[in-house]
Amino acid sequence: MKYQCVHRWAFSSWGGRLEQTEATLAPAQGHEVTLRVTHCGICHSDLHIQAGGFDMGGGKLSSLERAGTRLPVTMGHEIVGEVVEMGPDVLGLELGALVIAYPWLGCGECATCQRGDEHLCVRAARNMGIQLPGGYADLTRVPHERYLVPVGTLDPARAATFACAGITAMGAIRKLPVVTSADWVAVIGCGGVGMTAVALLSATTAARIVAIDPDPAKREAALQHGASLAFDPKEADALKTIGKACGGNIAGALDFVGAESSSALAVGLVRRAGQVVIVGLFGGEFRMALPMFPLRSLSITGSYVGGLHDLRELVALAQRVTLPQIPLDLRPLESVNQALEDLAQGRVVGRVVLQPAT
Numbered sequence: 004m005k006y007q008c009v010h011r012w013a014f015s016s017w018g019g020r021l022e023q024t025e026a027t028l029a030p031a032q033g034h035e036v037t038l039r040v041t042h043c044g045i046c047h048s049d050l051h052i053q054a055g056g057f058d059m060g061g062g063k064l065s066s067l068e069r070a071g072t073r074l075p076v077t078m079g080h081e082i083v084g085e086v087v088e089m090g091p092d093v094l095g096l097e098l099g100a101l102v103i104a105y106p107w108l109g110c111g112e113c114a115t116c117q118r119g120d121e122h123l124c125v126r127a128a129r130n131m132g133i134q135l136p137g138g139y140a141d142l143t144r145v146p147h148e149r150y151l152v153p154v155g156t157l158d159p160a161r162a163a164t165f166a167c168a169g170i171t172a173m174g175a176i177r178k179l180p181v182v183t184s185a186d187w188v189a190v191i192g193c194g195g196v197g198m199t200a201v202a203l204l205s206a207t208t209a210a211r212i213v214a215i216d217p218d219p220a221k222r223e224a225a226l227q228h229g230a231s232l233a234f235d236p237k238e239a240d241a242l243k244t245i246g247k248a249c250g251g252n253i254a255g256a257l258d259f260v261g262a263e264s265s266s267a268l269a270v271g272l273v274r275r276a277g278q279v280v281i282v283g284l285f286g287g288e289f290r291m292a293l294p295m296f297p298l299r300s301l302s303i304t305g306s307y308v309g310g311l312h313d314l315r316e317l318v319a320l321a322q323r324v325t326l327p328q329i330p331l332d333l334r335p336l337e338s339v340n341q342a343l344e345d346l347a348q349g350r351v352v353g354r355v356v357l358q359p360a361t
């Protein structure tokens with residue numbers, strides 16, 4: 004048991020750049036586990052976390068600070084690391100094991116958490132990379148060994164992206180109705196999460212996929228990862244063109260953008276009794292004429308990340324079948340500010356995964 008020095012890339016003002024900080028990590032207690040971070044994916048939601056909140060529409064912003072998040076914040080919630088220290092009560096884990104950390108922790112005590120849905124905790128979120136220090140660091144501390152899933156035979160860089168992009172895509176796909184080869188599913192927004200959804204849909208369902216993204220490189224990548232058609236939503240008459248190309252038979256639309264325009268497109272695209280799933284956090288407001296709900300028998304639902312069970316299931320699935328591999332862009336942890344900037348500018352195809360120097 005010894006005190007360790009941890010180097011974290013953190014921001015200490017909302018919207019501020021990340022700076023390298025040094026802190027002391029007390030010896031692991033109880034069920035705590037310390038990981039030496041080997042890989043950490045960058046997620047689009049990091050941009051919102053760094054900004055301090057989400058655009059709620061009508062000029063309103065949510066505030067992480069009002070919701071209890073304290074500065075400085077060390078982001079990074081797609082973590083793979085090597086177990087380097089364990090508290091005295093940890094069971095079933097070995098030093099040196101390579102594991103994925105499930106980051107969406109709740110209070111662990113309420114009925115929702117007890118049911119295994121910690122990501123939907125009704126009391127106090129303790130997400131790694133938001134309220135708890137995350138993976139933009141050389142070391143990170145996980146509160147309990149139960150949040151760790153062995154990487155197994157997977158590529159650790161890819162496995163890291165499962166902790167958010169993977170389970171978010173999986174959680175959204177779970178909310179679709181049962182689809183057959185006659186059905187279409189629209190994937191709106193083909194960044195890291197949307198591209199993962201295209202890959203998972205093509206590996207696990209018979210439905211045909213239409214990918215929708217303004218970036219031609221992302222549309223091309225989506226076609227390579229299982230989409231049958233791809234369209235630019237900014238083209239004139241996009242709604243009509245896409246609907247026609249899919250024979251008016253889009254059973255579900257997954258909106259990984261979550262903007263006013265993308266949600267309107269999703270609602271316009273699905274057939275009667277279709278399912279719209281809003282996942283992205285771009286922001287804005289959603290408006291729709293109320294009679295359309297009954298007349299079109301529409302279902303509109305939200306989906307937030309996924310549960311620990313989703314992560315375990317996805318890791319098992321990825322070891323059983325070869326999933327189409329979304330492009331990864333490996334970079335050193337020191338380049339985190341540039342990587343966030345590239346993501347903000349839409350210059351990333353697939354997922355950036357950071358690697359601390361060893």
Ligand SMILES: [Zn+2]
Binds near residue numbers: 046167168
């Ligand atoms: Zn994320």
Ligand SMILES: [Zn+2]
Binds near residue numbers: 112115117121125127
């Ligand atoms: Zn809870």
